[in-house]
Amino acid sequence: MNGPGVNGPGVNEDRVGSLKALGLGWSLGWRVVAGALLGYLADAYLGSGPWLALLGGLGAMVSGVRNMLSVLGPDPAQDPARGAGSSPPGSSDEGT
DSSP states (O other): OOTTTOOOOOHHHHHHHHHHHHHHHHHHHHHHHHHHHHHHHHHHHHTTTTHHHHHHHHHHHHHHHHHHHHHHOOOOTTOTTOOOOOOOOTTTTTTT
């Protein structure tokens, strides 16, 4: 019988972590392909050579890495320096 909890604790957490990593990989991949494809199409329309395809792919890669960093960044609820519910650095409620 394979009921809930038979495989022990942590099995679902491992699966969730694996799916999150797979989602991040796909997120980066489709962004780069879409940016390069849009740049290629713009290059074909404007006759500007490979420059817009390169810029589109590079911009999309930067966007994908920023997305990964925001998803994989520290959890504010577990960060003792900031604590749960604190404002992000640089924002201030003083003077309002």
